[in-house]
Amino acid sequence: MCAALARRGCHVVIAAKSTEPQPTLPGSIYTVAAEVEALGVQALPCVVDLRDEVSSQACVDATVARFGRVDVLVNNASALWWQDIVDTPLKKYDLISSINARGSFAITQACMPHMLKQKYGRVVCVASPAIFGAGVAAYAASKIGVIGLANSLQFEARKLKADIKVNVVIP
Secondary structure, eight states: OHHHHHHTTOOEEEEESOOSOBTTBOOOHHHHHHHHHTTTSOEEEEEOOTTOHHHHHHHHHHHHHHHSOOOEEEEOOOOOOOOOGGGOOHHHHHHHHIIIIIHHHHHHHHHHHHHHHHTEEEEEEEOOGGGSSTTOHHHHHHHHHHHHHHHHHHHHHHHTTOEEEEEEEOO
16 A cells, blocks of 8 residues: 555655564565655654554654645554454453554544644545454454444544545455
């Protein structure tokens, strides 16, 4: 998604915890930033733990300090867990919910004052077709929370007469 935005001339903030490549997750915020900058735009890698509202706010503050505004937020963070509900410890459920649903809420909440001030913004919340089926109860519940956030946010933006569009993408 970052490359697609960069190809359209958008400066991009890469916000994630991945500072080092992992065996199951190649690349990092820094390698993505280098790829984006190679396309001719600016990139700002931000280390963010979405479970921490201070971390989310610091990323948004750094974005505004660097670029002067927040135009688009893509809520694409995802903690995965493919187990039946009986095999899901509540501690694991709490982790997944805190990243997927609460984390999306926190970063959106940090971006909204800027979007409201400029009376413009786009929020894209990414869910997954995996929310339908067996063995995904914790993940599905958290992503349904993200969908609910998007739906409510759209109504709030209309009420405040701001040109803020909110969409859910289920690839």
